[in-house]
Amino acid sequence: MSQQPTSNEASWFTEAHQASGSSIGFRTEQLLHAEKTPFQTIEIHQTTDWGKLMVIDGCVMLTTRDNFLYHEMMTHPALFTHARAKRVVIIGGGDCGTLREVLKHEEVESAVQVEIDERVTRLAEQYFPELCESNHDPRAELLFIDGIKYMAEAEPDSLDLVIVDSTDPVGPAEGLFNAAFYASCHKALRHGGLLVQQSESPLAHLELIKSMRSAMRTAGFSAVKTLPFPQPCYPTGWWSCTMARKGGDLSGFRERGASAKNFPTKYYNAEIHKAALAQPEFMREAFGE
Amino acid sequence: MSQQPTSNEASWFTEAHQASGSSIGFRTEQLLHAEKTPFQTIEIHQTTDWGKLMVIDGCVMLTTRDNFLYHEMMTHPALFTHARAKRVVIIGGGDCGTLREVLKHEEVESAVQVEIDERVTRLAEQYFPELCESNHDPRAELLFIDGIKYMAEAEPDSLDLVIVDSTDPVGPAEGLFNAAFYASCHKALRHGGLLVQQSESPLAHLELIKSMRSAMRTAGFSAVKTLPFPQPCYPTGWWSCTMARKGGDLSGFRERGASAKNFPTKYYNAEIHKAALAQPEFMREAFGE
Numbered sequence: 335m336s337q338q339p340t341s342n343e344a345s346w347f348t349e350a351h352q353a354s355g356s357s358i359g360f361r362t363e364q365l366l367h368a369e370k371t372p373f374q375t376i377e378i379h380q381t382t383d384w385g386k387l388m389v390i391d392g393c394v395m396l397t398t399r400d401n402f403l404y405h406e407m408m409t410h411p412a413l414f415t416h417a418r419a420k421r422v423v424i425i426g427g428g429d430c431g432t433l434r435e436v437l438k439h440e441e442v443e444s445a446v447q448v449e450i451d452e453r454v455t456r457l458a459e460q461y462f463p464e465l466c467e468s469n470h471d472p473r474a475e476l477l478f479i480d481g482i483k484y485m486a487e488a489e490p491d492s493l494d495l496v497i498v499d500s501t502d503p504v505g506p507a508e509g510l511f512n513a514a515f516y517a518s519c520h521k522a523l524r525h526g527g528l529l530v531q532q533s534e535s536p537l538a539h540l541e542l543i544k545s546m547r548s549a550m551r552t553a554g555f556s557a558v559k560t561l562p563f564p565q566p567c568y569p570t571g572w573w574s575c576t577m578a579r580k581g582g583d584l585s586g587f588r589e590r591g592a593s594a595k596n597f598p599t600k601y602y603n604a605e606i607h608k609a610a611l612a613q614p615e616f617m618r619e620a621f622g623e
Numbered sequence: 624m625s626q627q628p629t630s631n632e633a634s635w636f637t638e639a640h641q642a643s644g645s646s647i648g649f650r651t652e653q654l655l656h657a658e659k660t661p662f663q664t665i666e667i668h669q670t671t672d673w674g675k676l677m678v679i680d681g682c683v684m685l686t687t688r689d690n691f692l693y694h695e696m697m698t699h700p701a702l703f704t705h706a707r708a709k710r711v712v713i714i715g716g717g718d719c720g721t722l723r724e725v726l727k728h729e730e731v732e733s734a735v736q737v738e739i740d741e742r743v744t745r746l747a748e749q750y751f752p753e754l755c756e757s758n759h760d761p762r763a764e765l766l767f768i769d770g771i772k773y774m775a776e777a778e779p780d781s782l783d784l785v786i787v788d789s790t791d792p793v794g795p796a797e798g799l800f801n802a803a804f805y806a807s808c809h810k811a812l813r814h815g816g817l818l819v820q821q822s823e824s825p826l827a828h829l830e831l832i833k834s835m836r837s838a839m840r841t842a843g844f845s846a847v848k849t850l851p852f853p854q855p856c857y858p859t860g861w862w863s864c865t866m867a868r869k870g871g872d873l874s875g876f877r878e879r880g881a882s883a884k885n886f887p888t889k890y891y892n893a894e895i896h897k898a899a900l901a902q903p904e905f906m907r908e909a910f911g912e
Contacts, residue, residue, distance in 0.1 A: 346639065346646060355672030356855065357635060357648035383644030400826065400859075537689065537855060564853055564861040566645065566826060570689075571860010572853040601903045609898035614890045 347379050347387060349394050351569035354538035358394065358567060360384050366461065371453040373506050378461045384567070386461045388429065390454070390501060394567045398462065401431055404532070405465075406602040407563040408499055408575055409435035411610060412530040413442070414592040415577065415584065419494035419528070420444070425481035425510060427499035428454030431465040433474060436497070438597040444473050450506055452478035482509045488522035496523065498531035503542065511546060516553035516578070525581040529555065533576040535569055536562045540620055543576065547621065550578040557584040560617065561610035563601070587611075636668050636676060638683050640858035643827035647683065647856060649673050655750065662740040662795050667750045673856070675750045677718065679743070679790060683856045687751065690720055693821070694754075695891040696852040697788055697864055698724035700899060701819040702731070703881040704866065704873065708783035708817070709733070714770035714799065716788035717743030720754040722763060725786070727886040733762050737774075739795055741767035771798045777811035785812065787820035792831065800835060805842035805867070814870040818844065822865040824858055825851045829909055832865065836910065839867040848873040849906065850899035852890070876900075 348359030360381045367378040377389040385398020396404070409432055413419055420443040424432050428449035436445045449455055455476065459466045468474060477484070485496070496519045500507040509515055510531070519529045529550070533543050547558045555578035565573035577584055592604035613623055637648030649670045656667040666678040674687020685693070698721055702708055709732040713721050717738035725734045738744055744765065748755045757763060766773070774785070785808045792800040799820070808818045818839070822832050836847045844867035854862035866873055881893035902912055 348637070348646065348648065350635065350648070350650070355650035355670060357637065357646070357650075358860075359637065359639070359646035359648070361639070361644035361646075381644060537853075562853070564826075564851070564859075566859040566861060570853075570855040571647075572855060598904075600905045603901075603904050603907070605901035606903055609901035612892075612894035612898035614895055615887075615892050616889045618892070 344382060347389065349389075349392060349569075351538070354535070354569050356538075356569060358569065358571065360387055360394075360397065360567075362387070367457060369453065371451050373451040376453060376457060378457060388457070388461070391505065393502060395501070396429055396431070396462070397567050400566045401429070401465070402600040403563055403565050404573065405431035405435050406599050407561065407610065408432050408497055408530060408532060410592070410599065410602045411561055411575070411587065411607050412495055412497065412528050412577055413439045414607060415587040416494055416528050417526065417588070421493045422446070422495045422497065423448060423485070423488070423493055424497045424499055425485065426450075426501070426507070427497065429458040429462055429465055430455060430469055431462070432497055432499045434465055434468040437468040437471050437473060442473060444475065446475045446477060448477045448479060448481040448484045450478070450480055482515055482518075485515065485518040485522060488518065490521050491524050493522050494524060494527050496527075496529045498529070500532065502534070511542075511549070513549040513552045516550050516555070520554045520580055523580045527580045529578045530575050533560060533574045535572055536560070536574050536614065536617055537570045537572055540617070543574065544620060546576055550576070555579060556581055559584040559611065560613070560621070562614070562617070563610055633671060636678065638678070638681060638858075640827070643824070643858050645827075645858060647858065647860065649676055649686065649856075651676070656746060658742065660740050660742040665742060665746060667746060677746070677750070680794065682791060684790070685718055685720070685751070686856050689855045690718070690754070691889040692852055692854050693862065694720035694724050695888050696850065696899065697721050697786055697819060697821060699881070699888065699891045700850055700864070700876065700896050701784055701786065701817050701866055702728050703896060704876040705783055705817050706815065706877070710782045711735070711784045711786065712737060712774075712777070712782055713786045713788055714774065715739075715790070715796070716786065718747040718751055718754050719744060719758055720751070721786055721788045723754055723757045726757040726760050726762060731762060733764065735764045735766060737766045737768060737770040739767070739769055771804055771807075774804065774807040774811060777807065779810050780813045782811045783813055783816050785816075785818045787818070789821065791823070800831075800838070802838040802841045805839050805844070809843045809869055812869045816869045818867045819864050822849060822863045824861055825849070825863050825903065825906055826859045826861055829906070832863065833909060835865055839865070844868060845870055846873040848900065849902070849910070851903070851906070852899055
């Protein structure tokens with residue numbers, strides 16, 4: 335998946351995304367760490383302009399500079415849509431940035447992060463300490479087990495929000511993109527509860543998004559909404575999350591709550607939340623909305 | 624600026640953006656054309672997944688697949704903000720995609736495209752014919768002269784909309800990003816008229832955007848607004864245009880007109896227009912909005 339173009343001045347880490355025939359690269363100064371875990375290969379690079387860069391199996395996971403876009407959009411739209419999310423589960427999310435954003439919400443009483451590969455979190459603690467600053471919040475619990483099994487065994491009607499912050503639908507994450515997994519999530523959620531999942535690029539992965547949305551409906555969710563947002567480090571630089579609700583719809587959100595939020599963000603605000611609900615013409619057409 | 628990483632299967636055209644330490648590349652099948660004009664070097668590549676790719680001086684200008692994002696956002700927000708734009712001038716825009724979008728508006732009575740390098744347009748006619756389909760519209764006029772001089776000599780109070788669809792602020796386009804040029808535009812516009820200019824990446828070029836906005840105000844524009852949009856082929860995959868108004872404000876637009884538009888688009892619609900007016904938290908802070 336990865337290529338290392340040469341340059342006179344510096345090295346570059348480049349991820350060639352074969353499916354879309356495009357690539358994104360970062361100029362690097364140093365390979366800080368590389369290891370093969372039982373699940374995947376993880377690399378940490380020092381870049382010249384993007385801070386630290388984490389790469390898993392040749393795919394860019396996050397950089398210090400632009401992860402705020404992804405982490406804020408994976409959390410705040412869902413948490414300001416739910417009336418009062420007390421119990422949150424994050425599937426994946428090993429870099430802990432999603433956990434940190436979730437715990438900015440006072441209404442959250444418990445947040446369980448279920449990451450299959452403990453090494454992702456240990457390396458995040460070392461190289462992205464700012465993302466891990468809420469790992470010791472008394473409301474946080476970090477489990478290093480299989481998220482698919484965890485959701486299959488979760489107590490019915492026990493959760494308010496499930497966030498699926500995973501890698502692409504290949505390798506260990508493949509089972510997170512099908513109706514069986516969504517059915518586990520649906521069962522574990524209370525009425526009015528929300529599922530939100532990273533759903534790849536609106537431009538390059540439209541068919542995958544359509545099949546995710548369809549599988550979510552098959553699993554019993556009554557409303558589905560895809561929110562696009564910019565994400566420079568992922569293929570096409572344009573990403574999305576897809577939200578699904580158990581009972582009720584997804585037409586509104588707690589706009590006053592979002593406008594009066596008592597914590598800082600770098601991308602998200604109430605206006606941006608509304609903006610992310612707007613569907614480009616080609617998505618409208620593809621989704622029949 | 625450009626690098627050609629090697630691969631077993633195919634070639635890649637990669638633009639390494641030195642200022643942001645990031646790169647974007649496309650898998651190519653064939654170099655279709657390369658020439659040095661009096662102004663710049665132009666290449667046309669056939670890509671595997673993005674159609675044709677035009678490169679000027681090593682920088683990606685457009686691809687068949689994603690140019691709709693840029694061309695629609697450079698035109699429709701401005702045209703649905705102006706009450707009735709009759710006379711439009713496009714500075715640059717040699718690929719003719721902006722001209723095509725402008726001429727979708729029935730209220731436009733004349734659209735003059737002022738491109739310094741005729742070869743850009745001739746190559747667009749050959750390799751991007753779909754973008755040039757309105758070049759022979761009786762309302763269109765194509766001039767191949769210096770846009771800075773054209774605007775300096777334009778009749779005062781004669782235009783409704785000036786669109787600056789240029790390359791980056793280096794080389795021939797450098798003079799399009801300063802207060803002297805904006806003063807020419809301001810003088811040539813009627814009261815209520817609009818200037819809209821491509822304004823680079825919100826993440827990588829925030830200081831440039833701030834200085835453009837400030838120069839527009841110095842030139843006499845009474846309101847300025849920056850609209851972000853996704854653009855996979857440009858650095859960071861996230862781009863923007865900045866709109867300025869001579870007299871009046873930029874708080875609203877003709878939302879009913881946009882909702883009832885009688886022409887097709889792939890990205891733009893009334894909801895997307897509203898969404899583009901939302902400012903991410905870090906932009907709000909940078910602009911003091």
